[in-house]
Amino acid sequence: MSEQLTHSASKKAFRKDIPLIDQIPPRKKHILRGLPESELHVEEFLMNIGPQHPSTHGVLRLVVSMEGEVVKSCEPDLGYLHRTFEKISENRTYQQIVPFTDRMDYLGSMNANWGVAAAVEKLASIEVPERAEYIRVIVAELNRIASHLMWMGAFAADIGALTGFVYGFREREMILDMFEEICGSRLTYGYIRVGGVAEDVTPKFIQMVNDFLKILPDRVTDYHDLITGNVIFIERTRGIGAITLDEAISYDITGPMLRACGLPWDLRKEEPYSLYSKFDFNIPAYFNGDCYDRFRVRMDEIMEAAKIVRQALDGLPEGDYKVKKLARNIKPPVGDVYIRQEAPRGEYGVYMESDGSIKPNRVKYRTPSFTNLSILPLAARGWKIADLIAILGSVDIVLGDVDR
């Protein structure tokens, strides 16, 4: 090799008898293998992604078997964030369980709190004041908006548009400021508790929500201009990782991923819990089941959630924000309860079994991220490695929610 270089360098490149580029003989292929082309065989190789990798959104490890650049199989390796919350919940009183659920789905903490609070209230037959239910709806829908905005930024960053990350955080910051105003905390709230909410909403909070709802439509229109109509974004997401409705039902996919497959199934509409039967809102759904439709479903859901917040804020009644007299240790009668709610990522269920004592016998969190992630090996098969990152991003996993 060095001989060739010195030889060609000794020639004067500007002289007319030096051959032009198209006359240079083609380079020998597969020099490294040292095999003639006919004897070459393609072989699969394993690639390890994570557990510490920015595009896995936490500590998820993917063992990807690839042929060239094409994903042949993809095996997620879970459990790096397994903190045994179900076991911990069995050893705490009913009120003490609530703060642990913040740490599971840390982007939708309000919804996670609400599931446990609703389960305990149903188990122990506790009547919640109407004002508390209204406040719950407001904060849960605000948290849905924050979660989807955060996801939008992270998904754009997965695709390669790093600026989207900053845009998504801009409006999420406003929502976190509101939550800081009512409960003093920005990520793990513990705000929705058994028998109501922790603190009453303040006039400043209501003013902040009103300001936020005024600017949100313009901002979302901006995002549609920036991202939804972007040719590069469409090329990277349309048709990528498409799953059919049958596959989605077989893998128990819920939430925006299911609605992107063509089934407008939303527990807020189909089995209205709390006050959702009072409000007027639509369920956005698209038909292709690919990454692009998942994006559009979530972007539409932001506006629908804003609609619900507007109506709930207008109808907010006066009254108590929590049950006045609640026993220090609740002792529900023997029985069990299964509560299902529509969290930002999908169906969030809490199964709770009481044996009559102050501690539950069994608490099961049916988290949407776990079930939605289970379709990744199927959805990623046959796509390229860059598409695998897009598909994983479009699932919208929170690893604290997967591993619990």
Place this chain on the structure above:
Amino acid sequence: MEFQAIVELVKSRFPKTEAEYDKNLIIDKNDFFFFVEFIRESPELNCTVLDLLTASDHLPENQIHMIYGFQSYRHKHYVLVKVKLDRQKPAIGSLTKWWGIANWTEREVFDLYGVQFEGHPELRRILTPPDFVGHGLRKDYERPGFFVKKPDFK
């Protein structure tokens, strides 16, 4: 479909069925596979979604209860089903041939409760590491000591 109607329909096919707390069905273990086929295929029930699959440990009764939640998108009803297993050797048929999600949820139950699922393609731990000893969510699980016991050099 209302719960009472579901109970009567299932009882006519499987007489050993019981109702619990006016909302759950308790199915005999031997009937379970036929019951799942019935609840999935029959036009009245048509529960095409396996929404919940978990277990709970009942140490005093020496039982492990398998808990299944079936959802019907068409008829919009939800059926919670329990199957009582022996705690010493818990084993039940796997649902992986009908539902893809059963693969992961059954692995989770195997991991945390030690229930054997007959016919599962790859029954291994999912949340805890592969060298974990014991099943964490059982009531009699004892956490190993944090410090390794020093050898006795007498």
